[in-house]
Amino acid sequence: MTPAPGDPAPAPGLIPRDSLLPNLEFPFRDLNSRVTPTECFYVRNHFPTPALTAGGWSLTVGGAVLHPLRLGLEELRSLPSRTVTATMECAGNGRTFLSPRPRGVPWELGAVGTARWTGVPLSAVLERAGLPEVVAAWEVVLEGADRGVMTEPVPSPGEISYARSVPLAKALDDVLLAHEMNGEALTPDHGFPVRAVVPGWYGMASVKWLTAVRVVPGPFLGYFQTVDYAYWEEKDGLPPQLRPIGPLQLKAAIARPAPREVVPCGVTYEVTGAAWSGEADVARVEVSVDGGCTWADAEFLDPPMPHVWRRWRFRWQTPEGPGSRTLLARATDTRGRTQPTCHDPARGSYMITHPLPIEVDVRESSP
Amino acid sequence: MTPAPGDPAPAPGLIPRDSLLPNLEFPFRDLNSRVTPTECFYVRNHFPTPALTAGGWSLTVGGAVLHPLRLGLEELRSLPSRTVTATMECAGNGRTFLSPRPRGVPWELGAVGTARWTGVPLSAVLERAGLPEVVAAWEVVLEGADRGVMTEPVPSPGEISYARSVPLAKALDDVLLAHEMNGEALTPDHGFPVRAVVPGWYGMASVKWLTAVRVVPGPFLGYFQTVDYAYWEEKDGLPPQLRPIGPLQLKAAIARPAPREVVPCGVTYEVTGAAWSGEADVARVEVSVDGGCTWADAEFLDPPMPHVWRRWRFRWQTPEGPGSRTLLARATDTRGRTQPTCHDPARGSYMITHPLPIEVDVRESSP
Structure with missing residues (x-):
């Protein structure tokens, strides 16, 4: 990468x-x-x-x-x-x-x-x-x-x-x-x-x-x-x-950008992360750069391997103007299952697998 | 009674x-x-x-x-x-x-x-x-x-x-x-x-x-x-x-005197209570009027009956002089088991079956 x-x-x-x-x-x-x-x-x-x-x-x-x-x-x-x-x-x-x-x-x-x-x-x-x-x-x-x-x-x-x-x-x-x-x-x-x-x-x-x-x-x-x-x-x-609690639940996580990271306007930013699951291989990762309104496929960097995460990347064309943005990632496994949209309170503070919002600050590059 | x-x-x-x-x-x-x-x-x-x-x-x-x-x-x-x-x-x-x-x-x-x-x-x-x-x-x-x-x-x-x-x-x-x-x-x-x-x-x-x-x-x-x-x-x-939690645990309880009751000096006071158990009949109740140093048998008022308490009484010759006293009662069942002396913390705030101290105030009778 x-x-x-x-x-x-x-x-x-x-x-x-x-x-x-x-x-x-x-x-x-x-x-x-x-x-x-x-x-x-x-x-x-x-x-x-x-x-x-x-x-x-x-x-x-x-x-x-x-x-x-x-x-x-x-x-x-x-x-x-x-x-x-x-x-x-x-x-x-x-x-x-x-x-x-x-x-x-x-x-x-x-x-x-x-x-x-x-x-x-x-x-x-x-x-x-x-x-x-x-x-x-x-x-x-x-x-x-x-x-x-x-x-x-x-x-x-x-x-x-x-x-x-x-x-x-x-x-x-x-x-x-x-x-x-x-x-x-x-x-x-x-x-x-x-x-x-x-x-x-x-x-x-x-x-x-x-x-x-x-x-x-x-x-x-x-x-x-x-x-x-x-x-x-x-x-x-x-x-x-x-x-x-037992098997790992299906989840995609964003590594970069980090939460609250400052991202330049008008560049190609490589969003990266990993996705994993306990029971079936991860088959697909999608990324949203608009808080979940639209989604696009990410590209895998690793082949599937049982019980091992797959890293992925997504090339994000950052906005021309400044503002805050919310990025999300979600995975689908080989059985067609995907992540829940919200955290289920019955899970308490465990198995947090809804797509976590990564909020970033898009700014004009300093000269 | x-x-x-x-x-x-x-x-x-x-x-x-x-x-x-x-x-x-x-x-x-x-x-x-x-x-x-x-x-x-x-x-x-x-x-x-x-x-x-x-x-x-x-x-x-x-x-x-x-x-x-x-x-x-x-x-x-x-x-x-x-x-x-x-x-x-x-x-x-x-x-x-x-x-x-x-x-x-x-x-x-x-x-x-x-x-x-x-x-x-x-x-x-x-x-x-x-x-x-x-x-x-x-x-x-x-x-x-x-x-x-x-x-x-x-x-x-x-x-x-x-x-x-x-x-x-x-x-x-x-x-x-x-x-x-x-x-x-x-x-x-x-x-x-x-x-x-x-x-x-x-x-x-x-x-x-x-x-x-x-x-x-x-x-x-x-x-x-x-x-x-x-x-x-x-x-x-x-x-x-x-x-x-399941079966009732063996227990004797004092009904009279009540906690903090005022008891006259130099009288025969009838201490009463009940004793019960979930799994075996209550066979014996003992009472202590000195905080557990000595014990004496109480007398049953009810015959044994499965899953039903037995009331009991004990004639207490109250002290001649005033002071505070601690009364206790404890039961033994037909299997020879008796109550624990202290509450087991592993029970949390449940199954409280150690003999509970009933503190009373022995006073001169008002004229």
Whole structure:
């Protein structure tokens, strides 16, 4: 991609979004590669980063397995590994675009990134532990070493560890016990020494500092998938029910121009961004430069690849005269689905996938 | 029971505990009969009382049944009925004894009562609708006509109806579709024309203004059994999980003296109260008049009866000199279980069953 005229210089590093924890946002205007450099990859912590060591770490595999076991890091690393490229997005990415501003980490656009993850398929470890006949409703609970007390959205029952479950079928399909990110050992903030990677799901499922994996019959109803990281779903004519957030929802995001960027009049500006989805490939991206009145197709810069974003660009002939403009992008997937036009309140401050308005200031170029 | 010397005159009616809704508390010091008069029975509303008519009402029976059906009131009343006496207690009864004072209706002691409920067993209606082979995890969702928006403890997804589920086994065992309370048609605030009565469970399960009954496979995760009326349970070494509140927990409560009552020196004061449990009969009640240092057995006034409280009394020889005293009562059930000594924070502001301290002021009798 050639930088467009109004393109700001890439900002180094990450933007802090929390005064207490390392919750760090990728400056999304710096989207210049399909794989995000590790030092630019967003960080979402719920509790302080635990100080784990390679020698002291072990993984407990238990619950409804035939042979509960414990693996050390060397033993895990000695198992056949896979490398998977996957886009990860925080379920609350884009929260600052909601009005009124909800509680939660105030992400703008950059709580999202793509990395190459190397590790051992969870299926290999579960097969080693031995599964009884698999039942549809069974789940696998992924528990991290990070612990603490939650006060928002509701108080936790004292100190709890971070834990999430995935359906057993998903666990056996493509969940990875990753020990490398972009070809290097995980950094402490990204889950050293081992984290789960759940391709195609929001980031909260990819439990960092993974220390326990347990197979449970029926739904796991832990803090981070009931009172947090959940939404309301209405179905079968029943009153709304709480559902844990799972697969990434279809979304296109604009990297450049950045919100409130100053754009010159009468130039060709290369609008760029990325689009992703958890369940089907992105097939089309459209851009509107007039607040959603008209739309035109963008051009893909990357081929489709499961669970990985596709970057795109759109050549915008900016107006001859000054004024403010609102840019939007929207994606369509291979199943013909597109993004909702408004945020559904039943999603709370999560899964924000309506086209986010990027307002820019078009000005005469200074001489 | 003969009134004890310090016994205050019975207060008429109910104590309002909410400025917006008819949330009314039984003045528990007026406990004078095993069955609570309807006009003294506590009222707990989540939304305004819906204006239902006998002619306009109907009950939908659906979900995973073979023959979904709809019943009018006359049709329901024509089915064989049962009369069941059951104690009902709000899950937040006693909340004002917690410190710091939590959110929620500020109940003192009287969000509890016992009534004779007459109606049609839910099992008869479900059998009429036809059940497939019963699966252990199945539930029955009970939905009321009352609707509204919840803001606390978390916002509801817009307007929702009040709904709760019970396990299918419990539904088939003893849940009643009650159309009479204490021998009269239900009053509007008690669920006219038909409410569920779930014997031995906290009151939130006994859905008022019942208009829909649906059989669902697996757990129903509605608002009033996840973000509200739920607690944290730790088991199998897993992080805490959210569980809907269900059966009444063992509890003894002191009716007289009332909190902060003035009691004369050097008299025999008849301490009275009631004790109840959802799952096993109450076998013993003990009273302490010295803040829990020593305990002595109380005497039962009522024989055991499933799901119904037993009143008890204890003759207290009050001190010769003035001072403040703390009275406590605790129950033991037929399984040998007793009450916890402290409130478990994992229960939030629900299931408050530690012995509640009744502080009284012992004074010289005025001449």
